[in-house]
Amino acid sequence: MSDFPLIFEKGRAGRIGAMIPRTDVPDSPIADLIAAENVREPAALPEVDELETIRHFTNLSRRTYGIDVGIYPLGSCTMKYNPRINEKTAALPGFAGVHPMQPEETAQGAIRLLVELQNIMAEISGFSHASAQPSAGAAGEHLCLMMIKAYHTERGDIGRTVILVPDSAHGTNPASAARCGYSVRSVATDAHGNTDLNALSEQLGPDVAGMMLTNPNTLGLFERNIRQITDMVHKAGGMTFCDGANMNALVGIARPGDMGFDCMHLNLHKTFSTPHGGGGPGCGMIGCHDNLAPYMPTPLATEKDGHYFLNADRPKSVGRVHSFHGNFLLAVRALTYVLAYGHDLLPDVARYAVLNANYVQARLHDVFPPAFDRYCMHECVLTGEPLKQKTGVRVLDVSKRLIDYGCHPMTNYFPLIVHEAMMIEPTETENKEWIDRLCDALLAIAKEAETEPEMVKGAPYTAVVRRMDEATAARSLNLRWKQPQPASCD
């Protein structure tokens, strides 16, 4: 089969794929209105008809795998079912058609929705305040660090230039700290997969502004000493931030706000099922206690006597972190989702997420042992090291071979501290049959690795392409389509 064409390789000059609204005002030449020297040549966009447009994207979708196609057990990503009712509520004209700067009296429903979501998320995470302004998890981290910075600054505590981050942390943590002007110090993990308290106490000092901690951590393990950790940081004068990417293990069961954290972010696009959409948009809602509340971003959706408004009278705020009010239509989806569970059902999310992950860990235990042998939370981190030792087959190969078995691969090589890491997060919405299918496939591949290692290393065989040459991609960059040059004539 030949290459699937780019949209630029389709169509013909003069074609158009949409019926542009016809204006009915006088048809003055545009150059008269904006001056000829400001007028451009039309941008070289595609020229295809409407049917071709539909076909192009339909066929590209058929070359893409989503949760709707099968299990998607990417660890740290919480690829759970994205309920379709959420798409319906988010498409309501009364939400989709509202302008962000129209008068507040005409947007009471939208602001109220934000207030209700703030209240619910604050309650779930154990905080007293929340804001939906950050567009994603990393933005939420960064915002919390800014609030911490403002807090120290206001107290005149200006020598604090360091943020502590566990060595198992997600890359956004150190990157957010850096973007907030902090330098980063890494904290080691102990033999049980928890933060090493000795290492922590060595790193703590008067230069520490705070610590970022994921809990459950990125090894899928609950930080058993969380009380000590937050106490130690506080004693050293630092603040504690919880990376809430793993909140799916805790909803309705336990609350970071109760554990000594000063603030946290939630990934609504993970725990609260707003779809990932191929990489976004997300919503990195943040929560905090009263001590950090003055520094939250402005404006803040607020209720007073049944009236809803966007409070911009926040003198100590770090300021604005989004053009408007955050990824609002994602907030609509998240509220729809969380109300489908309510206080009566929400704990089931965590309960069955944890059950599923432990079931995977148990089923794979002998072939892919857990990095730390204890009950995991919503995801398990296993190692392919024994298999590699025995057969030379790496977890990357295992992942690629999984594609041929009709499953999306797990996360590999994260966290960085585990050799041949396989991070599997089934989520609570996968049924037993799908999880068994995944486990059966992984065990079958381990067998194949013994008998036909080269075959496994050549996988996948059934996808629309084979393994990609990523080195060439980075070396000879081709990042956009360019009009083919006509051959020169001499």
Place this chain on the structure above:
Amino acid sequence: MSDFPLIFEKGRAGRIGAMIPRTDVPDSPIADLIAAENVREPAALPEVDELETIRHFTNLSRRTYGIDVGIYPLGSCTMKYNPRINEKTAALPGFAGVHPMQPEETAQGAIRLLVELQNIMAEISGFSHASAQPSAGAAGEHLCLMMIKAYHTERGDIGRTVILVPDSAHGTNPASAARCGYSVRSVATDAHGNTDLNALSEQLGPDVAGMMLTNPNTLGLFERNIRQITDMVHKAGGMTFCDGANMNALVGIARPGDMGFDCMHLNLHKTFSTPHGGGGPGCGMIGCHDNLAPYMPTPLATEKDGHYFLNADRPKSVGRVHSFHGNFLLAVRALTYVLAYGHDLLPDVARYAVLNANYVQARLHDVFPPAFDRYCMHECVLTGEPLKQKTGVRVLDVSKRLIDYGCHPMTNYFPLIVHEAMMIEPTETENKEWIDRLCDALLAIAKEAETEPEMVKGAPYTAVVRRMDEATAARSLNLRWKQPQPASCD
């Protein structure tokens, strides 16, 4: 790869894929309300979760080919682009949420829509009246025959028991005639692909109630002698019905109502792009002149002084032919579609449909000659007879091989009077590249037939299944899933 499972082969007892509305009235046992002896065991429906539901149908759709995937040149089917705006308008709550028996004053928009569509379709087809009650083409045919029957009956002209149908006609024509109590006499086609006037005059007589004629006919050819034909039938006391399945050749160019037809049906699901949806629903709107108007079905959407109502005061009407007002949401789509063209653009539909078909005919001419060598209308009927003579490869094989080239096959073996018929209807919405792809593929297959006939006969190779054993399907019928019986114990 193993068989794709049936939904019944998935799931587990107790699972459920939707959140059933919880009633908040007293929870009385159902047996108390409707009597215990009326209560059944729950029907053996699937028991799957919501995600499994989504996945099942998503994956089944990925095992299905539609216009959205590629060219679909089925002759007689008018598989044109189905604009997505039509789906949006049909989904408006103000249409989708209206009850068919709510008071007319509360459904003015719906009735008005029907009136506007009736007016537009009557004007397009050259009639003065129209009704959207029939659910599809065959129902429209049947209705028109009933109107003809009522017309003759009222005039006391009761000896007319025969309907004439060309030998090239679609199977619904004779079947509709039979269902209307008529017997069918077949009229031969002449050497030019038109109705044979001599044969016609032989068949005409005082027993003839009318004639059903497709124009352009199912050979894709305009009935050049249409004026003589309708005159001859009228002179013999018969009525003339036009099967409008091929109206895509004529919209905005010529009107059956001007050609001596007394009535006709339109397939809104063909010419007017309401999607085929895998076989329906359709809308077989009918049109007629004043002479047949009294017999049209009841009720009839009507306007009077800006007020819209469903006129049921139609004493001569044949009666009702639909539970309510026809496939109303298809009428919404058809109106949306036709207004996208309007009087200014509608002729382009026919013009480019005819251009595309003639282009196909010209490109394939030497290898697959047309059954009748003249300009065709919106579709061309070619013959694979020479290829079969030369290579033993039948058009069925060619069609199956076309699948491997990424195109949907054309219609084969219809009309019945053409040997190895290949009926190709590209429609106006296919661009030149897609049509060339189809023609290139057919020519390439003809070459393959010479060099590798067995390979062609074994096609397809790239679909999710190979050729089907249809004989076994009909012999050992398996038409529904049955709970596997537990193995007996003795």
Place this chain on the structure above:
Amino acid sequence: MGYVPHTEQDRAEMLATIGADSIETLFQDIPSEFQLDRPLNIPHSLDEYGLYRYLGSLAALNEDSGKLTCFLGAGSYDHYIPASVGTALSRGEFLTSYTPYQPELSQGYLQTIYEFQSMICAIYGMDVANASMYDAATALAEAAFLAHAATDRKKVVASKGIHPHYRQVVRTMCWAGGLDYVEVGPDEAPSLDGAACFLFQYPDFFGIIRDARAWTKAAHDAGALAISCSDPIAMGALKPPGEYGVDIVVGEGQPLGSPMGFGGPCLGLFTVKEKFVRRIPGRVVGITKDMDGKRGFVMTLRTREQDIRREKATSNICTNQALIALAATVYMTAVGKTGLRQVSEGCIRNAHYLADRLTHIPGLRLKYPDEKFAFEFVLELPKPAAAIRDVLMQKGILAGLPLDEHYSGMDNCLLVCATEVRTKEEMDRYAEALREVSA
């Protein structure tokens, strides 16, 4: 443009290949007297935004179930539709495919039809279902024709307990097809001498759970076929006609996942007992294997159909209601075994609660107090029903169907329905409004 993709250049190149000098040439077979020499008298084209605006303005002239609280049933129902139904229906491969004549490219769709047939059989307790008919009314007519063919008798007897519209359609079709159509009262013991079939509705138009077993026996005793029209949602809780030996069960499938849509598209359900399998009208999908032995699906029993048998076909139907059948398949999958029962019970409970509330209002009573009903019932009012209905409409309540138009002597009768989506609060509000009006 509309949706025509051709550029000037395309046109020129294609005409050159054809060897014609203009598109007009291609129309030369159309006698000039028939070539339109004026633009059609229809509106000017609109762009997409204009289309949405215009159609939206028409839609806004209707009161819909989002604005009204709907207690009107009578064959079209306001039920819960899971969002998953829309998701499946929006898949372009389903939406834009044709009847699956090329099974290799339609395995997915064919499988859904096979699953549909299986589920409808389960709901009705029947052996064979087809891929759909247009609507309940034409399905009923088709059933009468099947009975005619099977018994070689011409008399069709129908109970007046059948939806008045359906009876009108059957009457029309019988007239055209040369069958004799007779009606009997809704609670009459039918006289079926020489009849091809007895048609009844179960539960009937008034919501009453009639004795389907007795009627079936009466039909069989007379050598006639018993044919029932049954709401599939009611079948979630009620014994299905199949268990009573009914020969043909038809029904309206709209309640299975489709909106009311001003009455269309509908979905005709059609099921028979095994012995009638080769007489069934319409398309049927069966299981078979491909040449490699892999399971697959095809349309089968094709020799019954009009494209093969022409005037000898079991029916003239070709295009059916495939996509609506798909909606029903997704619906039945989503609600499943447990859910269909819950929906059915929800309707029944709500309707009984409502009936109880309403009959506590002085002057209001059930027309048939001794009959068991499912989720519709006939309420007798102190005043003409249409007038009361109109007053309640002002309060945003669609109160039901005044029966006077459809049954003589029922001037003060209102057919009332409550589905599973009605809340207690809505029903209490209805009762309150009715109390005021009828005071």
Place this chain on the structure above:
Amino acid sequence: MGYVPHTEQDRAEMLATIGADSIETLFQDIPSEFQLDRPLNIPHSLDEYGLYRYLGSLAALNEDSGKLTCFLGAGSYDHYIPASVGTALSRGEFLTSYTPYQPELSQGYLQTIYEFQSMICAIYGMDVANASMYDAATALAEAAFLAHAATDRKKVVASKGIHPHYRQVVRTMCWAGGLDYVEVGPDEAPSLDGAACFLFQYPDFFGIIRDARAWTKAAHDAGALAISCSDPIAMGALKPPGEYGVDIVVGEGQPLGSPMGFGGPCLGLFTVKEKFVRRIPGRVVGITKDMDGKRGFVMTLRTREQDIRREKATSNICTNQALIALAATVYMTAVGKTGLRQVSEGCIRNAHYLADRLTHIPGLRLKYPDEKFAFEFVLELPKPAAAIRDVLMQKGILAGLPLDEHYSGMDNCLLVCATEVRTKEEMDRYAEALREVSA
């Protein structure tokens, strides 16, 4: 249930495999002091029908663009969105996939991103685009940080002609990241000594087509980067910043096929000249080949990113606005080369017609009569703008943005926008209403 599929039996079997006696056991690592011993204080669960009803009731509390005629722009625009955009976005494979870390399973999505990058480059006249940022505001901040990294300077100078909200965001981010943020008047010649960059909006917040060439030259003369924020629809007709030598062009992509959505999701567009390619923040997709030589797409230049480079990454962004970028890709495909121009011209023509109509009303005038504008303009009124806006709201007209909140001394100024979807009749009605109010 919610969306958890497990039955009792599933749970029992799975616990048996794990060897735990209850799910609670699995939570043993959570100290009991932290295990919630009460239900959360949030509402009770709703079923799907109830969810739609409840969310619908909130939506109904808003006035939306279907009810109001929108003349408010200011960074969020009411444009035509082709239905094809929704069709593509509803494809479950796109909606429910993750960042394409496994390219073999995401070739389709990766290709759309490559196409997106290509189209955005074409629109801005730039060399390299990334796969998206959160919104225009954070894109602008990222651009400032890029300039800081590229120049090793700390001073960020921004024109007040930039959207006030964007400036607030940039100010916040600069403060946190240790950059010095300074503003200059919207028509000021900036003093850029020692500046890392000059940020401006083109056309600016008031719709004025500023001299991007001159500002770019000024920046370059000072050794600073020229950074423009530009509306992509305006670029359909206006010379793109790339042609003026601007180093980084960012913008808000909502107008390309996404609804206003109370301001989100947005779509941050980010493009640079070739020389900055390895400094670009966020994801970038490139073309490569698979092991069989077939063309394919992968995320590339990964070593800039946080998951590899951690605190040394060019940015902390991870999740971006992929699906909104997809919407933009479908939009740009559908309208295409001709259509983008038509949309742009439609906006400009409408806005100029409206400005003309409004300035014929006695007492009303353009605030900047000598400047060329695209499709927004500042209208000076005889009374405070907010009051007038509120009166017009009563007539269903969203008149624009009162500028007093955002610029001191602009009490009577209203920022007015007309996009291509406004009709002459709507604009005439606006003029009529304004005439009445300001009389």
